[in-house]
Amino acid sequence: MKTAAITGTIACIAFAAAAVAQSNLDASPVQPDYVAVTQALDKNGKPVDPTVTITHHDGMFLSETLRDGTKSIGFGPASNDPVLRWSRQADGQITFLELLLRDRKPDAAKTETPQPLAEVSTVAGERCRWRETASKSPSPGTFIAREQTCVTDDGIVIETRLLAPNDVPIYHTRLTSLDRRAIAPAEIDPPSEILTAEFWLRPIRSHNADPSQPDFDITLETVSGSTIRLLRHYPWHYREQRDGGGSVSIKIWNRLEAQGISYRQAGGHRRLTAARPTDDGSASFKFDETTGKISLGKAEAVLGESCEWFDLMPGVQDAGNRECLTRDGLPLKLDISGMNLALPYTATSFRRRAVALSEMRLPAEAFSLDEWGLPAVR
Structure with missing residues (x-):
C-alpha cells in the first residue's frame, strides 16, 4: 500500500472499517441493526476530531462525521463499493454530493485477507477480537501498512488502527457507545431531493x-x-x-x-x-x-x-x-x-x-x- 493511498479523512476510514467488517469476515453472523459512535484518537491515544456516528440496517451503512460545522455523510452497502457521499453545512444546506462506482479488477498479488490475532479487548463494555489485514507482495519503494480491527462476535467493528512499520498508528478510531436496536429505513435513507439534477441545477439567482x-x-x-x-x-x-x-x-x-x-x-x-x-x-x-x-x-x-x-x-x-x-x-x-x-x-x-x-x-x-x-x- 503506497503512502499516498493511506491518507484521507477519518470519515472515509470509519465508514470503510464498518463496511468491510461483514464482507471480510465470512465466519461472522449477519450484523444486527445498530448505532455506533466512534472517536478518532491521536498517536498517543488522546481523543481528537472528528467523532463519527455509524448506523447500520440490513447491510447498509450510514456514517456521519462532523468537522468544523460541516457534516460529511457516507452511505453504501457492506462491500463499500459503490458509495454515496454528501455534505451538509451548519445551516442545513446540502452543498456537495458524490456517487462513485469503481472498476475493481481482482489482483491476486494485492488481495488483502484478515488474519486473527491472539489479542482480545473490551471497549465501552463490548468484548472484541483483533484481526489484521496486510497487503501482499508490496511493490519496490512501498511499505506494508497493517490494518487491525477489533470485531465483536456479531460482526461490529469496535476499534480500528492502521499501523506504520514502526507500529505508530497512522489512524486510530475507538468506540464510545453502541446501541443495538431496530433501525427504520428512513433513518439511513439519503434525502430524495438531492438525487435529482434539478436540485443541483436550480438557478441560485437570475x-x-x-x-x-x-x-x-x-x-x-x-x-x-x-x-x-x-x-x-x-x-x-x-x-x-x-x-x-x-x-x-x-x-x-x-x-x-x-x-x-x-x-x-x-x-x-x-x-x-x-x-x-x-x-x-x-x-x-x-x-x-x-x-x-x-x-x-x-x-x-x-x-x-x-x-x-x-x-x-x-x-x-x-x-x-x-x-x-x-x-x-x-x-x-x-x-x-x-x-x-x-x-x-x-x-x-x-x-x-x-x-x-x-x-x-x-x-x-x-x-x-x-x-x-x-x-x-x-
Whole structure:
C-alpha cells in the first residue's frame, strides 16, 4: 500500500472499517441493526476530531462525521463499493454530493485477507477480537501498512488502527457507545431531493444576458472519431465528450456560481459529482479548469470563421488546454493535453442560436440509485 493511498479523512476510514467488517469476515453472523459512535484518537491515544456516528440496517451503512460545522455523510452497502457521499453545512444546506462506482479488477498479488490475532479487548463494555489485514507482495519503494480491527462476535467493528512499520498508528478510531436496536429505513435513507439534477441545477439567482457571450451549439471531433459537444446559455455551460472506447463525460456548470454537475463513465468506472456554493459563496467543487487566458499570438480560420489561440491553463505543468476562440468566445479548435497525451479537436459544425437550459441533460440513469448498486429511497 503506497503512502499516498493511506491518507484521507477519518470519515472515509470509519465508514470503510464498518463496511468491510461483514464482507471480510465470512465466519461472522449477519450484523444486527445498530448505532455506533466512534472517536478518532491521536498517536498517543488522546481523543481528537472528528467523532463519527455509524448506523447500520440490513447491510447498509450510514456514517456521519462532523468537522468544523460541516457534516460529511457516507452511505453504501457492506462491500463499500459503490458509495454515496454528501455534505451538509451548519445551516442545513446540502452543498456537495458524490456517487462513485469503481472498476475493481481482482489482483491476486494485492488481495488483502484478515488474519486473527491472539489479542482480545473490551471497549465501552463490548468484548472484541483483533484481526489484521496486510497487503501482499508490496511493490519496490512501498511499505506494508497493517490494518487491525477489533470485531465483536456479531460482526461490529469496535476499534480500528492502521499501523506504520514502526507500529505508530497512522489512524486510530475507538468506540464510545453502541446501541443495538431496530433501525427504520428512513433513518439511513439519503434525502430524495438531492438525487435529482434539478436540485443541483436550480438557478441560485437570475443573471442578465451578456451580448458579448451569445448562446451557441458546437460539435468538435478528433481524427480518431472522438467528439465534444459544447452548449452555452450564459452563464451556463454544457460539455459532452464521447470517446471511441465508449467512455462518456458530461459537465453542466454555472461559471458565475461554482454550481453544477460532472458525470463520467468509462468501462466499469462511473462517477458523478454535484455541488452548489455555500452561503459565503465558497465553492465545494471546481468545475471550470481554466486558470487564466493568455494569447498565443496565432490566428486561423475554421469553417469560414476566424479565431485566435489562447492558453487557458497557463502555468500548469502536467495538463494543458489551448483553444482557438472567436471574438465572442466560440471555441472552434481545442488542444487538450495531459497524462502524456495530446488531443486536438476541430469544429465540424457550429451555430449561434438560442439554447435552453433544459437542453443540458445528463443520462436518464445518472441519479438512479439502482444503477449504482444502491437500494431506492424508501
